[in-house]
Amino acid sequence: MDTDRRQFLQAAAAALAASPWLAQAAEPAAPAAEPHDMSAFPAHWHGQEQIAMLLYPGFTALDFVGPQYMLASLMGAKVQHVAATLDPVTSDTGLTFVPTLAMKDCPAELDLLFVPGGGQGTLDAMRDDALVAFLADRGRRAKWVTSVCTGSLLLGAAGLLKGYRATSHWIARDLLAEAGATPVDARVVRDRNRITGAGVSAGIDLGLTIVELLRDRLYAQSMQLLAEYAPEPPFNAGTPRTAPKEAVELMSGMFTGFVAGSRETLRRRHGGG
Amino acid sequence: MDTDRRQFLQAAAAALAASPWLAQAAEPAAPAAEPHDMSAFPAHWHGQEQIAMLLYPGFTALDFVGPQYMLASLMGAKVQHVAATLDPVTSDTGLTFVPTLAMKDCPAELDLLFVPGGGQGTLDAMRDDALVAFLADRGRRAKWVTSVCTGSLLLGAAGLLKGYRATSHWIARDLLAEAGATPVDARVVRDRNRITGAGVSAGIDLGLTIVELLRDRLYAQSMQLLAEYAPEPPFNAGTPRTAPKEAVELMSGMFTGFVAGSRETLRRRHGGG
Numbered sequence: 001m002d003t004d005r006r007q008f009l010q011a012a013a014a015a016l017a018a019s020p021w022l023a024q025a026a027e028p029a030a031p032a033a034e035p036h037d038m039s040a041f042p043a044h045w046h047g048q049e050q051i052a053m054l055l056y057p058g059f060t061a062l063d064f065v066g067p068q069y070m071l072a073s074l075m076g077a078k079v080q081h082v083a084a085t086l087d088p089v090t091s092d093t094g095l096t097f098v099p100t101l102a103m104k105d106c107p108a109e110l111d112l113l114f115v116p117g118g119g120q121g122t123l124d125a126m127r128d129d130a131l132v133a134f135l136a137d138r139g140r141r142a143k144w145v146t147s148v149c150t151g152s153l154l155l156g157a158a159g160l161l162k163g164y165r166a167t168s169h170w171i172a173r174d175l176l177a178e179a180g181a182t183p184v185d186a187r188v189v190r191d192r193n194r195i196t197g198a199g200v201s202a203g204i205d206l207g208l209t210i211v212e213l214l215r216d217r218l219y220a221q222s223m224q225l226l227a228e229y230a231p232e233p234p235f236n237a238g239t240p241r242t243a244p245k246e247a248v249e250l251m252s253g254m255f256t257g258f259v260a261g262s263r264e265t266l267r268r269r270h271g272g273g
Numbered sequence: 274m275d276t277d278r279r280q281f282l283q284a285a286a287a288a289l290a291a292s293p294w295l296a297q298a299a300e301p302a303a304p305a306a307e308p309h310d311m312s313a314f315p316a317h318w319h320g321q322e323q324i325a326m327l328l329y330p331g332f333t334a335l336d337f338v339g340p341q342y343m344l345a346s347l348m349g350a351k352v353q354h355v356a357a358t359l360d361p362v363t364s365d366t367g368l369t370f371v372p373t374l375a376m377k378d379c380p381a382e383l384d385l386l387f388v389p390g391g392g393q394g395t396l397d398a399m400r401d402d403a404l405v406a407f408l409a410d411r412g413r414r415a416k417w418v419t420s421v422c423t424g425s426l427l428l429g430a431a432g433l434l435k436g437y438r439a440t441s442h443w444i445a446r447d448l449l450a451e452a453g454a455t456p457v458d459a460r461v462v463r464d465r466n467r468i469t470g471a472g473v474s475a476g477i478d479l480g481l482t483i484v485e486l487l488r489d490r491l492y493a494q495s496m497q498l499l500a501e502y503a504p505e506p507p508f509n510a511g512t513p514r515t516a517p518k519e520a521v522e523l524m525s526g527m528f529t530g531f532v533a534g535s536r537e538t539l540r541r542r543h544g545g546g
Contacts, residue, residue, distance in 0.1 A: 009519055061341065065334045088371050093346075095345075098370070205505055208507050221508045221516055221520045225516040226473070227335070227474045228473055230506070230511030232461075233497060233503070238500070243494055246282055247495040248498065250285055250495050251495055254286050256286075
């Protein structure tokens with residue numbers, strides 16, 4: 001590293017230390033001790049993105065929090081956790097979150113809309129006309145429309161994936177065809193301004209992909225390092241291709257009602273896809 | 274698969290479908306439609322664990338939610354999200370959680386205690402005598418004492434890692450020596466009943482490790498499949514060994530104050546480790 005580069009990094013690190021999480025969440029843990037010194041960073045490391053991440057009853061918390069870790073790192077961005085109202089929202093695993101913004105107060109023009117998945121809660125959300133109308137409205141105008149897991153079924157219910165390649169949780173991926181999308185078996189799928197992730201843990205990969213798009217590769221690599229994202233799954237069971245047959249049967253059987261209900265709901269909303 | 278095995282799986286999947294998240298969180302998203310049929314499962318798939326997961330201001334949400342996804346899957350277990358009081362707790366990325374239990378109401382005899390990490394918030398927690406005393410008390414008696422990321426510094430501050438091998442976020446790992454522990458560079462480290470994970474995303478690996486210990490391998494593999502945990506990091510920057518030097522310098526520089534403060538706090542609590 002040359003001296004200039006090293007001096008830049010030292011100044012940047014010092015500025016970051018004053019305020020390690022630089023996206024402005026509406027209700028930060030504590031205000032930064034002092035405004036960070038923006039001049040320490042390359043201009044393109046700053047943004048002014050308006051980001052809305054959707055919360056709804058029964059969503060999967062891990063779908064949401066992987067991307068949130070990454071998006072909250074975007075200097076200058078404003079990340080909102082948006083729900084129907086400001087009432088606390090409980091996830092499918094019983095974790096309760098306090099939203100920062102109600103849908104009615106969500107900016108009309110978003111830079112990025114993010115939707116997490118879930119099971120029965122996601123199916124209920126697909127059937128919720130107000131929620132689907134909100135997604136259709138904000139998604140139609142957002143610069144980036146993104147999801148993890150069965151969040152893509154919600155995007156599909158809102159008509160936002162018609163004509164796009166997209167992915168979802170392995171249990172639900174084929175259902176995307178009912179929303180006029182082309183299902184793709186991949187960890188993260190980008191088609192124009194739609195970026196969809198596979199099931200649950202794929203949110204970390206999706207988040208890093210977005211950070212690189214909105215900032216640059218070094219920024220995203222730094223976030224991967226901060227998350228110590230060098231995964232070592234203790235088994236090789238993360239996809240139906242590699243998992244024991246018993247596990248596939250057990251997990252598929254758990255969601256037959258969800259799959260049937262989602263298919264019916266998407267058909268009803270799209271007249272057959 | 275033989276017919277008996279298939280029948281078991283079909284019955285088990287049907288029972289699971291009635292209540293996909295089977296740990297009893299104190300405030301579930303919605304009560305299960307009907308009690309699941311316990312007779313569909315092998316006896317050792319049920320537990321009665323009392324699990325306490327700690328929330329404190331400025332913790333890292335992803336440290337918490339990876340393990341929470343896995344622990345919430347443990348049939349029969351009771352998972353509590355414990356904080357000083359029932360007031361909402363905001364993470365370092367501005368995500369606000371509602372606890373299910375205040376420390377004073379936490380069972381004295383826990384099967385599993387889990388502590389997430391963070392930055393400044395974790396340092397503040399290490400300096401919080403009431404929180405450290407709570408951890409020392411519950412940790413001394415718990416069957417399993419676990420952490421992710423700099424959560425192990427908090428365990429160390431409470432005297433729970435003295436004489437144990439343990440790990441932490443790469444930024445903080447060497448500090449464990451100040452608490453009388455032997456730092457180990459590994460994703461998940463188990464020494465007797467202490468199980469510690471590396472930084473942030475290691476919580477998923479830790480969670481699966483715990484599910485196998487408390488249930489069995491098929492159970493854990495099923496959860497890996499449900500989480501679609503077949504990671505594909507877009508870069509190879511997850512550890513200081515593989516990340517670009519610039520990223521390592523930037524992220525290390527961000528935490529010099531945290532490291533110095535943590536070292537001072539651990540020395541004060543342990544008289545030099």
